[in-house]
Amino acid sequence: MRIWQPFTQMQTASAPLKVRSASGAMLILEDGSHVLDCIASWWTNVHGHSHPAIAEAIYKQALSLEHVMLAGFTHEPIERLTACLETMLPKHLTSIFYSDNGSTAIETGMKMALQYWHNLRQPEKCRFLAFQGGYHGDTVGAMSVAERSVFTKPFEPVLFATPLVPFAETWEGDGDVQTKEAAALAWLDSYLDQNGRHIAAMLLEPLVQGASGMRMCRPEFLRAVHAKLAEHGILVIYDEVMTGFGRTGALLACQKAGTQPDILCLAKGLSGGALPLAATVTTEAIFQAFCDEDVSKALLHGHTYTGNPIVCAAALASCQMLCENPAYEKLESWHRDLAALLPHDKIERLRFCGGICAFNYKTEEATYGSGLSLDLKREFLSRGFLIRPIGSCIYLSPSYCISKDELRSAYLAIAQVLEQPQLATTGSSSLL
Numbered sequence: 001m002r003i004w005q006p007f008t009q010m011q012t013a014s015a016p017l018k019v020r021s022a023s024g025a026m027l028i029l030e031d032g033s034h035v036l037d038c039i040a041s042w043w044t045n046v047h048g049h050s051h052p053a054i055a056e057a058i059y060k061q062a063l064s065l066e067h068v069m070l071a072g073f074t075h076e077p078i079e080r081l082t083a084c085l086e087t088m089l090p091k092h093l094t095s096i097f098y099s100d101n102g103s104t105a106i107e108t109g110m111k112m113a114l115q116y117w118h119n120l121r122q123p124e125k126c127r128f129l130a131f132q133g134g135y136h137g138d139t140v141g142a143m144s145v146a147e148r149s150v151f152t153k154p155f156e157p158v159l160f161a162t163p164l165v166p167f168a169e170t171w172e173g174d175g176d177v178q179t180k181e182a183a184a185l186a187w188l189d190s191y192l193d194q195n196g197r198h199i200a201a202m203l204l205e206p207l208v209q210g211a212s213g214m215r216m217c218r219p220e221f222l223r224a225v226h227a228k229l230a231e232h233g234i235l236v237i238y239d240e241v242m243t244g245f246g247r248t249g250a251l252l253a254c255q256k257a258g259t260q261p262d263i264l265c266l267a268k269g270l271s272g273g274a275l276p277l278a279a280t281v282t283t284e285a286i287f288q289a290f291c292d293e294d295v296s297k298a299l300l301h302g303h304t305y306t307g308n309p310i311v312c313a314a315a316l317a318s319c320q321m322l323c324e325n326p327a328y329e330k331l332e333s334w335h336r337d338l339a340a341l342l343p344h345d346k347i348e349r350l351r352f353c354g355g356i357c358a359f360n361y362k363t364e365e366a367t368y369g370s371g372l373s374l375d376l377k378r379e380f381l382s383r384g385f386l387i388r389p390i391g392s393c394i395y396l397s398p399s400y401c402i403s404k405d406e407l408r409s410a411y412l413a414i415a416q417v418l419e420q421p422q423l424a425t426t427g428s429s430s431l432l
């Protein structure tokens with residue numbers, strides 16, 4: 001039986017690397033060679049791989065209660081995790097719905113928003129807004145509220161249309177940011193004046209759009225978008241699947257931005273990167289709109305492994321460590337120091353947000369899976385670094401346990417690769 005890899009053209013892909021074990025930010029391959037995981041295994045890993053406290057929590061929990069369905073039941077791991085999250089999340093969010101991955105957290109949030117208006121007898125509020133360049137997962141609903149791309153093309157006939165608000169992307173030394181923000185806000189104003197009454201909610205990745213290439217915006221921009229949506233009574237759904245749990249230098253991007261979403265979606269770092277777990281968190285007003293004698297007003301939605309005790313125990317261990325040691329806070333200043341090692345004539349749009357440093361390699365070619373990004377990935381791997389460019393965007397977003405020396409070695413490897421004269425002429429061989 002073949003193992004079909006995610007996001008991969010299987011015909012041209014090189015054989016996958018076999019990982020024997022992992023510790024800290026380091027992957028150890030079958031042949032004993034080491035690969036430094038500079039992207040936290042798709043932005044999930046928080047404290048380092050195979051962390052003993054998380055491993056122990058998983059083992060202990062598995063010995064006493066491995067799983068029970070959540071409808072009609074509860075258990076200590078989910079109650080303790082929820083109490084811990086209550087101390088971490090904004091106070092205006094009072095109800096938490098668990099699921100198992102980012103896409104399900106988003107689908108749950110979208111259904112909550114739609115049914116909220118349905119229950120309030122305002123069924124005309126049934127459409128969504130999202131940002132240009134947004135990504136919210138790979139299920140049909142999540143694809144519908146994102147920028148269309150090579151990823152979504154075959155499914156276009158079944159996706160519903162979502163108007164996309166311009167995203168005022170910015171970077172270090174960007175002199176045009178205010179102009180871009182004003183243009184985006186003007187677009188939003190005129191769109192909402194015409195269509196605001198039909199919009200249930202806007203979905204957005206706050207501060208950093210991950211999958212479209214670590215595109216960043218200013219907190220001021222988010223606050224201005226919120227104000228406009230509030231004028232039209234539109235709910236705001238934050239997709240913090242990537243930005244949550246310290247990735248932006250604060251526990252959550254909404255806290256860093258000083259904004260209050262109505263619905264907050266979490267996944268990736270929630271379990272520390274050990275096991276799949278997601279959550280959709282919302283306000284008292286939204287929760288109350290589902291409470292009634294009538295079962296049809298309830299959120300009739302769920303996922304089989306919702307609230308799995310082993311996963312909750314792992315997440316509790318991770319969240320406790322994150323509260324005790326906010327190791328994510330130091331990363332941005334490390335990135336800013338080390339970025340001096342990069343060949344600045346070869347890169348543009350250098351940007352930082354907490355644990356994320358990103359920039360674009362100066363090239364015409366920018367498509368995901370293009371020859372260039374595959375070549376770059378291969379070059380980094382051959383030097384022992386897991387760095388996975390998105391188009392021409394090269395970024396680092398490591399586990400918070402990484403040492404400054406390890407991080408420095410990644411910057412030096414990038415500098416070495418970008419200085420190779422043949423790089424600019426490779427690529428363009430294949431798309432995906």
Ligand SMILES: *Cc1c(COP(=O)(O)O)cnc(C)c1O
Binds near residue numbers: 210242
């Ligand atoms: C990864 C990601 C998702 C999807 O999460 P999955 O667990 O892969 O389904 C959704 N939104 C954002 C911002 C993500 O980074």
